[in-house]
Amino acid sequence: MLLAAAAQGYSLDSLTPQERDWLRAHPVISMATESNWPPIDVPDRNGEQSGIAGDYLTLVEQRLGIKIRRSRNLSWQEAYSRLQRRESDMTTSVARTPEREKFWAFTKPYLEIPIVIVTREHVPYVGGLPELAGRKVAVVDGYAIHEWLRKDHPGITLLPVKSTRDGLEAVRREEAFAYLDNLLVVGYNLTKLKMTDLKVAGETPYVNRQCIAVRKDWAVLAGIIQKALDSVTAAERDEIYRRWVPVRYEHGFNYARFWQAAGVFGAVIVLLLYWNRRLASEIRRREKAEFRLQGLNRDLEARKKEMENFLYITTHDLRTPLVNIQGFSRELADDVKALLETIKAAVLPPEVKEKAAWLAANSIPKSIGFITDSVSKMSKMITALLMISRLGRLEIGEGTVEMAETLKAVADTFKYQLDETGGAINIKPLPPCRGDAAVISQIFLNLLGNAVKYRHPGRKPEITVTGRRIGTAAVLYTVSDNGLGINAYELPMIWDIFYSGYTKEQNQEKGEGLGLAIVKRMTERSKGKVWAESEEGKGSRFFVELPASADASREPS
Secondary structure: OHHHHHOOOOOOOOOOHHHHHHHHHOOOEEEOOOOOEOOOEEEOOOOOEEHHHHHHHHHHHHHHOOOEEEOOOOOHHHHHHHHHOOOOOEEEEEOOOOOHHHOEEEOOOOEEEEEEEEEEOOOOOOOOHHHHOOOEEEEEOOOHHHHHHHHHOOOOEEEEEOOHHHHHHHHHOOOOOEEEEEHHHHHHHHHHOOOOOEEEEEEEEEEEEEEEEEEHHHHHHHHHHHHHHHOOOHHHHHHHHHHHOOOOOOOOOOHHHHHHHHHHHHHHHHHHHHHHHHHHHHHHHHHHHHHHHHHHHHHHHHHHHHHHHHHHHHHHHHHHHHHHHHHHHHHHHHHHHHHHHHHHHOOOOHHHHHHHHHHHHHHHHHHHHHHHHHHHHHHHHHHHHHHHHHHOOOOOOOEEEOHHHHHHHHHHOOHHHHHHHOOEEEEOOOOOEEEOHHHHHHHHHHHHHHHHHOOOOOOOOEEEEEEEEEOOOEEEEEEEEOOOOOOOOOHHHOOOOOOOHHHOOOOOOOOOOOHHHHHHHHHHHOOOEEEEEEEOOOEEEEEEEEEEOOOOOOOOO
């Protein structure tokens, strides 16, 4: 093995007499680092530091002819604190940051690893750190990425954890949306801990450039160690990689592969010439495909209109049998009452009379009640489906809507339900908007209805409606509540027709999954936008952006 061979009689000739004198004057150098950060820092069977950083430290010891006293069983927070107090003299695997430069002197990086984003398996690709704004992200307390995110991305809610494993577990338990760490450590832990429900969902612009750092008043030692690191051969570096990492990640320039790349470059030039000749025909092919796609889009719109018409006709046809069932249920209930009176007056064997009376008074009315409730729910669903089917042909007005009056009328609908719980709907001064008063009333009737329906059983409902202008072109209204809330996984799906899954684990009556679908379509028909923010167990905020009224300068009333 190259590492073993390097230990035999190696002398580092590049050290100056002053540097050799310094080493002789400091026979004991202590090191502190995190004990369990595989594959960079791994404890061996004796608890000593091993892993990538441990191998590099061994080479440094061999080159310099010194012995460094290594720490055992430390968390990063404990090692970091010990280094700040100068109870230990150096550490082997840290990234350089402005904060750390105040008390450490650094070598050049000996290892560069990208920082990645880890999420649960169902989360789609995360395009970058801005997509994490407003979300809870786990990072190891005191790691460089913790410092970088705190400074560069204050919009991300950070959850400091003690170790990589704690961070990954926080994502599994949905205490955090994501965990950030370097790719080698993440890959090693996901494999070792068999966390198949997690994945690397995106990259960050950050890179862990691992250095050896020493106490600042011993800056000469950083220069000495750098000379030892410079003497490490490519073969020795490759051996370390092969030993600890199945895939090699490099971000620096690799001169060994330069001529290979040059040969490939020549072949690429030939391919580019060939490609340019084909490009013109490809453009023509795509133009034809785009033309066909436009035709398909027209067909799709036609099919959509046919489906809306089918939905409209079908729901109308369903209403007749539902009305019949409702009417016959009422007649049946009246007949059962009459039957009960007849049974009471009839001369029957006692056991027969008792059984018949029980059926007439209990079982049959209960079944009739179930039928009546089911018909009522079906009727509500048909009304909602009719509303969706009419949206395509609905004429949207363009008048000024006085939101203060409109929302007060909508809120009064829920006064009785809220009075029972001691809750209320608070309506702040609202600027007017432009649109159809009936349509906008329906939008907020559905939003406030959900806030009332999915209130938290353990607290008094607090529902608030606010509004503010966005320039002169739009008005943003917000409906806030302290209800059950919606988890991050299901939040994007709440606008889908028939989706009501976000209440499945609550002791609440499930809706038909049509209210928010109607809200979205009505808002879009009103030339607006709607979106939501929510945290399970803490409540929700729904945002409705609508066109401002012509008198945009008027103060909200």
